[in-house]
Amino acid sequence: MSPIKSGLLQIRIPATFMRGGTSKGVFFRLEDMPEPTRVPGIARDKLFQRVIGSPDPYAAHIDGMGGATSSTSKCVIVSPSTQPGHDVDYLYGQIAIDTDFVDWSSNCGNLSTAAGAFAIHAGYVDPARAEQGIVTVRIWQANIGKTIITHVPVTDGPNGLEVQETGDFELDGVTFPAAEIVLEFLDPAEDGDEGGSMFPTGNLIDELDVPEAVVPGGKIKATLINAGIPAIFVNAADIGYTGTELREAINGDQAALRRFEALRIAGGLKMGLFKAPEDAAKSLRAPCIAFVAPATSYTSSSGKTITAEDIDLLVRALSMGKLHHAMMGTASVAIATAAAVPGTLVNLAAGGGERQAVRFGHPSGTLRVGAEARQEDGHWSVTKAIMSRSARILMEGWIRIPGDTF
Template structure:
């Protein structure tokens, strides 16, 4: 009986924000996997442990949730005025595919640190103490991110006192800027509201007709009012994720919203595009208790937001969805803005299942459309393990 020995690939397991993923330098991947395509996808699926009909990813690095079934590939940037090219893959847990259609805002917080520590960033630019600015080209969505990475004694500072709800332990703060989140990636202003409206009526067979804000900022996102679909906005994960009928309704809303946004032509296509668009529901501020037992008072927040990722309610908030929330809140008249009380605002604090998060964005109306120059938020990141990841050689 023949067998295929395992191969090992240099890799780093990192937490970024409320997500975890396996980070690779492009140059370290096997030659056949350095280009996009089926070979690369097969390798990454095997690394993460997918597809797994048991839904546990026991035989891989995945953590059996959308927040932990992720991969990142980085290389020195060939693009002017950028330091590193960043490619993100959302790995399906139970199906054999990797979704390359969007970004992960949480793991974006770890990209700058990984670039510096792995030799993808010039050492001479790193101070003994201070902050390094890393300009990142997000290759999935063709947009620029700027990460401000703290440096202590010439190395990336990972520990510190910054607390992020949804992450148990404090760490060093990483400030992230998402430039022109509605730009098309080639310097042209894209439509932040692809339908041309701040609110659209959305008809979903079997669910109903209700208003929605469809926005493309950070990541394509569909916002609906919690009350319109039978919720309060204070729900925690189990209230949604333990209800198959509820998950089916959310997927139907997501699919029909994707059609209205021009992302797909038929609802059947949504199944192969699980990462985008996201769907979220909003409500005015109200008190609730988080998943960790922490109380959140009405006065602590401007609004409530719950969002789904890869078909399940997220335990906190996706970073890219936070960008969409910031952008939508900054535009008077969107559902997000109205849930927060309406009017002009350049920052908000919203409540999510694990706690609260403050995000900022400044919007302006120019050339007959709304524009956002950048969205800003803080995250943290740290290395959890580094070395080699091993997979059976026949995975290629």
């Protein structure tokens, strides 16, 4: 038997594995993390990558907690807030699956749900401050510098009040029902000095110059918006789709995925997110690409029939280069915001006019989202976007990683 090499013993770190919305991630309290990883840098990146099992050339995450999808390759750090008027700081890392990269540039809207519940589980927020069975947790989203308010239900447990995780709230894309958590994303639009900070070009609809491989003629209409996450919305019909597509129709078509990435790069350049096309590789999630279509009936990935009467419009979105199985939380914020502004492609697909909420169809079913938008001096802004999600602890204890990870 070969002797054990120095430094290869595993270390263990307190961690909690949680589902939030249609995503899953490994949650850490900042004070529980190894000291070198408590600050941004290579050590923290290496820790998160090893926890998830990346980079993995097999794209399977067999040797980690990840699930080899954009929805399941996530880690979160929560700590007492450094910001006045907030309870906790929430920092999110999206771990690339087969490349050596951790993306810190954006938020995960789905795991924002779990961040509020985790704040209570972790002892940062006292559940005794509940009003009518709800604890309001004010979260500072440290990646993008925004406030998220979560309304977390609590119930009597063996040790007093604790987060209520079971319930009858159903979320399409999640197999089992759970307790409803309402989220408010305050002032979700990106900050900026130009009049078009929410619409970075100042236009509700732009004409993008794209490669001929994307669309014949090399031009396509798009709504470019910064709300929740920078997003590029196009009409499904303009790129040869109906808006009823499921994951298999897109993710198995490598030529289609290349066209979507070319479209993402063109939109990112137009929005000023990239200085050069090669910069797109440094942002796994932003901008996201989504395509919209008027409401029509279809069969969801679970086999459920979604009728045109059930929804206002259809939306399909890509995350990390693949069609999402449901809808990203941050993209849902962008959908809600764009739908609330008359004249965007999202608004027009929903039938046009002023609206404060829409129900859209996605591959797994439907989701209702709302936004409060207003126009002042010719410029649009949004005060908040609202949606409901659920969250649940799947496992808690210690994560183990080799001692030479960082």
